Amino acid sequence: xKTRILLALLAVLAISACSEAPRxxxxxxxxxxxxxxxxxxxxxGRTTQAAEVQRDIGEGLLSYSATGELVAGAAHSWEVSExxxxxxxxxxxxxxxxxxxxxxxxxxxxxxxxxxxxETAAFYAQFLEDLVNAEDIVAGRKSPETxxxxxxxxxxxxxxxxxxxxxxxxxxxxxxxxxxxxGSIEQHGEDFVRPGNxxxxxxxxxxxxxxxxxIVIRRNEHYWNNAATAVDRVSYHILVxxxxxxxxxxxxxxxxxxxxxxxxxxxxxxQYPDELRASPTLGVYYYGYxxxxxxxxNSPELRQALSMAIDRDMLAKKIVGRGEKPAYSWVPPxxxxxxxxxxxxxxxxxxxRNNVARRLLAEAGYGPNNPLEVELRYNTSDFHRxxxxxxxxxxxxxxxxxxxxxxxxxxxxxxxxxxxxxxxxYRSSWIGDYNDAHTFLSIMQSGASxxxxxxxxxxxxxxxQRAADQPxxxxxxxxxxxxxxxxxxxxxVIPLYFYVSKHLVSPAVSGWGDNVLDYHYSQHxxxxxxx
Amino acid sequence: MLRYTLLRxxxxxxxxxLVIVLAFLMVHAAPGGPFDAxxxxxxxxxxxxxxxxHLDEPLPQQxxxxxxxxxxxxxxxxxxxxxxxxxxxxxxxFPLSLKLGAMAMALALVLGVSAGTxxxxxxxxxxxxxxxxxxxxxxxxxxxxxxxxxVLFLAVKLQWLPAGWSSTTSASRLVLPVVTLALPQIAYxxxxxxxxxxxxxxxxxIRTARAQGLGTMTVVRLHALKPAMLPVLSYMGPAxxxxxxxxxxxxxxxxxxxxxxxxxxxxxxxxxTLVLGIVVFYATLIVLLNLVVDILYGxxxxxxxxx
Numbered sequence: 042x043k044t045r046i047l048l049a050l051l052a053v054l055a056i057s058a059c060s061e062a063p064r065x066x067x068x069x070x071x072x073x074x075x076x077x078x079x080x081x082x083x084x085x086g087r088t089t090q091a092a093e094v095q096r097d098i099g100e101g102l103l104s105y106s107a108t109g110e111l112v113a114g115a116a117h118s119w120e121v122s123e124x125x126x127x128x129x130x131x132x133x134x135x136x137x138x139x140x141x142x143x144x145x146x147x148x149x150x151x152x153x154x155x156x157x158x159x160e161t162a163a164f165y166a167q168f169l170e171d172l173v174n175a176e177d178i179v180a181g182r183k184s185p186e187t188x189x190x191x192x193x194x195x196x197x198x199x200x201x202x203x204x205x206x207x208x209x210x211x212x213x214x215x216x217x218x219x220x221x222x223x224g225s226i227e228q229h230g231e232d233f234v235r236p237g238n239x240x241x242x243x244x245x246x247x248x249x250x251x252x253x254x255x256i257v258i259r260r261n262e263h264y265w266n267n268a269a270t271a272v273d274r275v276s277y278h279i280l281v282x283x284x285x286x287x288x289x290x291x292x293x294x295x296x297x298x299x300x301x302x303x304x305x306x307x308x309x310x311x312q313y314p315d316e317l318r319a320s321p322t323l324g325v326y327y328y329g330y331x332x333x334x335x336x337x338x339n340s341p342e343l344r345q346a347l348s349m350a351i352d353r354d355m356l357a358k359k360i361v362g363r364g365e366k367p368a369y370s371w372v373p374p375x376x377x378x379x380x381x382x383x384x385x386x387x388x389x390x391x392x393x394r395n396n397v398a399r400r401l402l403a404e405a406g407y408g409p410n411n412p413l414e415v416e417l418r419y420n421t422s423d424f425h426r427x428x429x430x431x432x433x434x435x436x437x438x439x440x441x442x443x444x445x446x447x448x449x450x451x452x453x454x455x456x457x458x459x460x461x462x463x464x465x466x467y468r469s470s471w472i473g474d475y476n477d478a479h480t481f482l483s484i485m486q487s488g489a490s491x492x493x494x495x496x497x498x499x500x501x502x503x504x505x506q507r508a509a510d511q512p513x514x515x516x517x518x519x520x521x522x523x524x525x526x527x528x529x530x531x532x533x534v535i536p537l538y539f540y541v542s543k544h545l546v547s548p549a550v551s552g553w554g555d556n557v558l559d560y561h562y563s564q565h566x567x568x569x570x571x572x
Numbered sequence: 573m574l575r576y577t578l579l580r581x582x583x584x585x586x587x588x589x590l591v592i593v594l595a596f597l598m599v600h601a602a603p604g605g606p607f608d609a610x611x612x613x614x615x616x617x618x619x620x621x622x623x624x625x626h627l628d629e630p631l632p633q634q635x636x637x638x639x640x641x642x643x644x645x646x647x648x649x650x651x652x653x654x655x656x657x658x659x660x661x662x663x664x665x666f667p668l669s670l671k672l673g674a675m676a677m678a679l680a681l682v683l684g685v686s687a688g689t690x691x692x693x694x695x696x697x698x699x700x701x702x703x704x705x706x707x708x709x710x711x712x713x714x715x716x717x718x719x720x721x722x723v724l725f726l727a728v729k730l731q732w733l734p735a736g737w738s739s740t741t742s743a744s745r746l747v748l749p750v751v752t753l754a755l756p757q758i759a760y761x762x763x764x765x766x767x768x769x770x771x772x773x774x775x776x777x778i779r780t781a782r783a784q785g786l787g788t789m790t791v792v793r794l795h796a797l798k799p800a801m802l803p804v805l806s807y808m809g810p811a812x813x814x815x816x817x818x819x820x821x822x823x824x825x826x827x828x829x830x831x832x833x834x835x836x837x838x839x840x841x842x843x844x845t846l847v848l849g850i851v852v853f854y855a856t857l858i859v860l861l862n863l864v865v866d867i868l869y870g871x872x873x874x875x876x877x878x879x
Contacts, residue, residue, distance in 0.1 A: 080654040162624035166617045180616040234655050252653055252661060253829030255738045278738050280827055285736060292727045292735040452604025452842050469610055490612040
């Protein structure tokens with residue numbers, strides 16, 4: 042009897058499971074996403090994953106081509122004033138929201154004001170810090186209406202800046218600068234971002250979002266360039282584990298992966314040589330020093346010794362081993378209008394570097410009788426551990442330094458780095474927000490929030506200030522390069538290697554372009570007929 | 573019975589309150605905050621965000637705010653999933669976890685009880701040894717080993733079943749997760765049933781039933797199965813709790829947006845409200861489940877009722 046009831050129950054459950062039929066029509070592209078977007082509200086996203094989906098559904102004044110060139114977006118043309126502090130944008134008359142309404146200059150004004158309004162609590166509130174009054178508004182000292190943005194008429198938008206910001210145009214591709222449809226917020230309040238409510242002005246519109254699983258977007262019929270969009274639907278699958286993502290790809294359930302697991306890289310490379318896309322990107326993996334406490338405070342020789350004793354070429358090739366480039370500068374190569382300054386010892390062989398490192402360590406007062414003992418913190422992961430163990434061995438073999446490895450959960454590490462109490466050396470990374478050296482160099486200005494080592498050098502700060510005030514690109518660039526040289530000579534951080542983006546792209550996908558920003562708009566992609 | 577039930581329910585309130593206080597203090601004591609990231613926020617921006625989520629208030633005030641929301645059934649906004657409230661996330665994730673758990677449990681009961689009974693009836697036969705060997709294996713091999721092996725063979729190599737869950741794939745997306753989740757339970761239930769059945773089959777009332785000329789199947793069905801199910805039933809409470817809270821690994825491997833997955837992510841993200849919400853939800857659920865099992869016990873075994 043009992044068994045029969047249970048069997049009946051099982052049957053009911055099985056039937057209920059089968060009732061959910063899949064719905065797939067037209068071209069459906071399946072992409073992996075390594076973490077859940079925190080929000081699809083243009084002002085509430087934070088991670089690059091949120092931005093990736095937002096770039097598909099929204100559009101800023103400018104946009105990027107598949108290969109990473111800046112192209113016109115919602116604006117078809119623009120002018121910059123002589124001193125570089127006033128930008129005038131002309132919007133496309135054919136730009137439309139997903140309900141058919143025209144995209145107007147006023148929508149950009151409303152959106153940018155909302156971005157800086159303190160109550161919005163936007164992570165990227167200071168992204169356009171150079172707009173007139175932006176910083177004061179974020180700090181609550183001025184009202185959002187005073188922001189340096191003006192709708193001259195329906196199709197003309199003007200931005201007023203405090204200082205020339207040569208990378209301004211690339212900032213205007215970022216989702217935090219996207220327009221907002223005011224009617225939609227009035228109608229739905231905070232729920233305006235929900236599927237069905239969200240009006241978007243990009244190539245796609247949000248159709249479904251199952252938190253923890255996937256996000257489905259479908260073609261926006263009203264998008265001005267809809268004729269050029271090939272893929273009808275995109276399903277973003279949130280797959281935190283790179284191995285799980287690889288399995289989905291192998292099972293034919295994904296067209297594009299967001300990553301390739303470290304352990305499987307060699308196998309994947311042999312198995313799918315033509316589907317693996319590895320390309321340099323704007324990111325640096327580094328170790329930071331706590332510069333506010335001994336032994337690293339006021340001891341550039343010691344910091345240089347540790348930095349020089351690391352065999353970066355070996356590290357990049359053998360330990361990281363996925364095509365990453367060893368880092369001899371802070372700003373990655375490939376940044377627009379910039380030539381990274383190179384560390385002074387880059388031209389020496391590793392053997393020569395080791396000799397100099399030993400001499401510097403002795404000068405700093407350490408040696409066999411007074412061995413240096415340091416703690417190296419990293420967030421728990423096999424990959425970070427492998428690198429830490431290698432560096433621990435290099436420091437021991439070359440310098441006789443005793444390194445204690447401390448692995449901590451990510452949030453614990455961040456708290457410790459921030460407090461600068463017990464932390465000595467820590468693992469970190471920085472990914473560029475836009476294609477300009479400023480995104481790397483500005484974080485090392487004294488007092489900057491992302492300045493984790495607590496670096497403070499007035500010469501560096503004044504060079505950065507002079508670069509900020511300089512409207513002429515070539516002269517600005519010289520200041521920035523000089524600033525980087527100062528930073529590298531101080532050995533405030535140990536850059537280890539530059540990131541490489543790694544994707545598996547199915548042969549059915551065409552239109553894929555490698556680019557340093559690692560942006561891949563779905564609207565540029567298409568699927569071959571066999572799919 | 574009603575009085576007993578009410579008393580048990582009242583007794584659960586202090587337990588739950590204690591759970592809430594402890595959980596609240598623990599999430600706030602954990603180092604690192606919900607908005608810490610390698611990309612640190614500018615001070616003004618951080619202050620605005622703290623204000624928006626009331627993190628700038630003193631802890632007791634935050635606790636009272638949370639408690640008053642809780643009394644109205646509001647678990648607050650999620651810190652990490654900024655477009656969703658905790659109520660919505662639990663509301664969407666729990667039914668899925670429940671479905672997964674119920675299917676796994678049903679499968680485990682049917683297969684476990686059948687296999688256990690069959691083994692008990694042919695004690696020390698080849699069948700018995702095979703069933704028990706399988707049970708031992710099922711209990712010893714952890715889910716995080718079984719799941720990838722199943723995925724590798726059935727999804728990647730043979731491509732019979734999807735490798736993971738998504739809202740756009742077909743119904744077969746639940747087969748692998750359910751089987752993975754059920755395997756250790758099948759094994760455990762089979763062992764329990766076998767031991768209990770052997771014990772019951774040697775009792776006097778069974779011998780009486782056989783003496784009356786009843787066939788083996790009838791004896792098992794009418795007389796032996798019910799008393800033999802008691803240990804299995806008392807195992808059901810913890811088993812359901814284990815399946816619901818322990819489906820984390822399965823949900824993670826197959827990408828199922830269930831409650832377990834959210835729980836683990838929330839803890840890592842320091843999503844205070846989501847962690848607390850799920851703890852409160854689970855605590856309430858487990859208290860209720862234990863209560864239901866105790867009541868069911870009384871229904872099956874009259875001796876418990878009289879005590």
